[in-house]
Amino acid sequence: MKKDLKDFVYIFEATAGELAMLVGPLDENLRQIETAFDAKISRRGNNFRIAGAEAPKAFAVLQACAARVHAGEEISVNDVQMAVLSEQTGSSIDDDEAFMLKTRRAGLQPRTPNQKKYLRAIMQTDVVFGVGPAGTGKTYLAVAAAVDAYERDAVERIILTRPAIEAGERLGFLPGDLVQKVDPYLRPLYDALFDLFGFEKTQRLIEKQIIEIAPLAFMRGRTLNNAFVILDEAQNTTPEQMKMFLTRIGFGTRAVITGDATQVDLPKGVKSGLAHACNVLEDVRGISIVRFTTEDVVRHPLVGAIVRAYEKAEKAAEGAAQERREAARLSKDEKYGIEENDA
Structure with missing residues (x-):
């Protein structure tokens, strides 16, 4: 493995099945990492090249996913997204505080x-x-x-x-x-x-x-x-x-x-x-x-963007409604004020 500041080469030593698990169907897991970061991931077989302004973060997520595959775990797009979120927020679950839930899905824990x-x-x-x-x-x-x-x-x-x-x-x-x-x-x-x-x-x-x-x-x-x-x-x-x-x-x-x-x-x-x-x-x-x-x-990363967009629109609509109510109140006060003066 060799790397410079914004260009990484990663060789994933694994079986064909483990490689397929890491990249996902049609390389979907790699596309999820690319979508989350300003980085481009290309591969030939088990050789990966990660380039771009956020290549270090993309590389860290790829390594984290590879470690789970090496440990015998199955990973899904959901797992990749949680690894991405952990890298983006800088948060992690310390080993001494980990919640390992006993379910059919090995390694399930909060992210x-x-x-x-x-x-x-x-x-x-x-x-x-x-x-x-x-x-x-x-x-x-x-x-x-x-x-x-x-x-x-x-x-x-x-x-x-x-x-x-x-x-x-x-x-x-x-x-x-x-x-x-x-x-x-x-x-x-x-x-x-x-x-x-x-x-x-x-x-x-x-x-x-x-x-x-x-x-x-x-x-x-x-x-x-x-x-x-x-x-x-x-x-x-x-x-x-x-x-x-x-x-x-x-x-x-x-x-x-x-x-x-x-x-x-x-x-x-x-x-x-x-x-x-x-x-x-x-x-x-x-x-x-x-x-x-x-x-x-x-x-999917778009879900977060969609939720934020709706929240922004709802706040804007609420603000506009408040302005209309305030304008109506002022208009009403002005009307009654004029009538009282005329009287």
């Missing part, structure tokens, strides 16, 4: 400071709120923590639930019976379980009712003991539904509530139970609230 804070809160408190934009790993890490708790015999059951309201759809207009109506809303939870438990084991545990995935309405009237309970998409609950859910918690149960306060699909004028609960429960002992930002987004 940002807020993710680490989130998992620490889940381990140390009974009720945790994870609030923030899409792509920050709120739901996936919560499910991973649930799988870890079950595998370590810390809980007897895993219960995953969501409110069945989303993107303007209402159940009455959807085809099928109740189970068929709500199943699409719960699909992201199934996907996470399949990834972390494996398809066959997940199906087995569902059949044994060790894993339960159900709409929020099914929680009413129950007391949940010795369980790991996750309420996803909590921004679409009402304050009454949120209170109902939180009062289901029994002995030996942990609850994680996740949601994005900017993606509320409730009818106009209906207050979000997530925002309400975060305000009401902020200072209650035994409850943790972890707030994620766009810096924690670990999906």
Whole structure:
């Protein structure tokens, strides 16, 4: 291996299978690194050349990914993005503070400071709120923590639930019976379980009712003991539904509530139970609230840019609306002021 300031040559000594794992399908992993940094990666076989203003950072990410492949781990585009994020933010998880979760995915651990804070809160408190934009790993890490708790015999059951309201759809207009109506809303939870438990084991545990995935309405009237309970998409609950859910918690149960306060699909004028609960429960002992930002987004790099663009547009629209209200108020005051003077 040789290098100068902005030009690196890296020879990856590995099998053909390990090389394929490192670069990804159609070199997708390399393209992800290029997209994140001002660098160009070219390769011939197992010889890589990294050039550009941010070549050192791209090289560091490539080396980190190569080390994981050499260790026998499988890496995905998601893993590459988390390595990129770690390099961009300069954050890492120290070995003595690492959270190695016991799931089917070897080496699963938090990749940002807020993710680490989130998992620490889940381990140390009974009720945790994870609030923030899409792509920050709120739901996936919560499910991973649930799988870890079950595998370590810390809980007897895993219960995953969501409110069945989303993107303007209402159940009455959807085809099928109740189970068929709500199943699409719960699909992201199934996907996470399949990834972390494996398809066959997940199906087995569902059949044994060790894993339960159900709409929020099914929680009413129950007391949940010795369980790991996750309420996803909590921004679409009402304050009454949120209170109902939180009062289901029994002995030996942990609850994680996740949601994005900017993606509320409730009818106009209906207050979000997530925002309400975060305000009401902020200072209650035994409850943790972890707030994620766009810096924690670990999906495709465009997701972070999209989230930031929408936030900017929403703030601009809110500012314009405030200016219109202020102008209307001044106009009204001026009108009444003139009438009083005329009188």
